[in-house]
Amino acid sequence: MTQSAQTANINDAEVAKFEALAHRWWDAEGEFKPLHDINPLRLNYTIDKSGGIEGKRILDIGCGGGILSESMAKAGAIVTGIDAGEAPLTVARLHALESGSEVTYEHITVEALAAREGENQFDVITCLEMLEHVPDPASILRAASTLLKPGGELILSTINRHPKAYVFAILGAEYVLGLLPKGTHDYASLIKPSELAAAVRAADMVVQDIRGMNYNPLTRVAELTSDTKVNYLMHAHLPEASA
Ligand code: SAH
Numbered sequence: 001m002t003q004s005a006q007t008a009n010i011n012d013a014e015v016a017k018f019e020a021l022a023h024r025w026w027d028a029e030g031e032f033k034p035l036h037d038i039n040p041l042r043l044n045y046t047i048d049k050s051g052g053i054e055g056k057r058i059l060d061i062g063c064g065g066g067i068l069s070e071s072m073a074k075a076g077a078i079v080t081g082i083d084a085g086e087a088p089l090t091v092a093r094l095h096a097l098e099s100g101s102e103v104t105y106e107h108i109t110v111e112a113l114a115a116r117e118g119e120n121q122f123d124v125i126t127c128l129e130m131l132e133h134v135p136d137p138a139s140i141l142r143a144a145s146t147l148l149k150p151g152g153e154l155i156l157s158t159i160n161r162h163p164k165a166y167v168f169a170i171l172g173a174e175y176v177l178g179l180l181p182k183g184t185h186d187y188a189s190l191i192k193p194s195e196l197a198a199a200v201r202a203a204d205m206v207v208q209d210i211r212g213m214n215y216n217p218l219t220r221v222a223e224l225t226s227d228t229k230v231n232y233l234m235h236a237h238l239p240e241a242s243a
Contacts, residue, residue: 133189
């Protein structure tokens with residue numbers, strides 16, 4: 001990493017949770033089952049909002065073990081996955097070797113990548129299920145805005161700081177169903193769509209779509225919905241010429 005843990009926009013305790021579970025990443029029946037189950041939906045959303053991803057340069061911020069990164073590479077994109085954790089990246093690299101996927105993985109923050117590479121690097125940037133784990137989500141969006149090519153697309157997903165999310169995403173998923181390890185999500189760190197939209201705009205991007213995502217852990221079916229109170233996706237666009 002090119003930044004020290006003190007100055008980087010990283011919550012060490014949050015990253016440690018993912019380091020500890022990294023060996024379970026590709027167990028579709030394990031702790032990361034929900035990510036496997038929702039992946040086709042979020043891959044399709046990304047393809048749809050990007051007008052196709054074949055041949056496009058994509059940065060996946062907070063890629064973890066590479067569930068989304070690999071699926072985008074299989075769909076023909078040129079994918080770079082970055083993460084603050086070493087262990088998830090080790091798992092991601094091994095899995096890509098096994099599955100024959102071509103993804104470039106790097107242990108670096110998006111802020112450091114933006115400082116190193118500068119503007120105009122990627123056609124599409126994805127940052128899914130990560131913003132609720134970082135101290136300063138707005139800083140991630142500013143770095144993404146720097147790295148995006150003008151006219152590029154940003155795809156985000158996170159959990160709303162809404163009482164319904166407390167009941168379903170924290171009490172239900174972590175305590176009742178045991179779907180996620182207890183303590184995976186901290187209510188105070190969840191982000192309202194209005195807050196995320198404001199941070200997107202502050203980073204010179206334009207919100208195109210905010211869509212709820214409903215995941216039923218019993219049927220394991222995920223679908224897009226108009227209800228953004230629990231999980232939601234956001235699509236933003238970086239205009240060609242910023243005024
Ligand atoms: N985006 C992946 C993984 C989500 S889990 C998916 O949806 O399939 C959240 C990931 O974010 C973990 O791998 C964790 O290590 C990573 N992470 C947390 N803080 C980060 C930061 N500041 N920069 C980059 N990655 C971070």
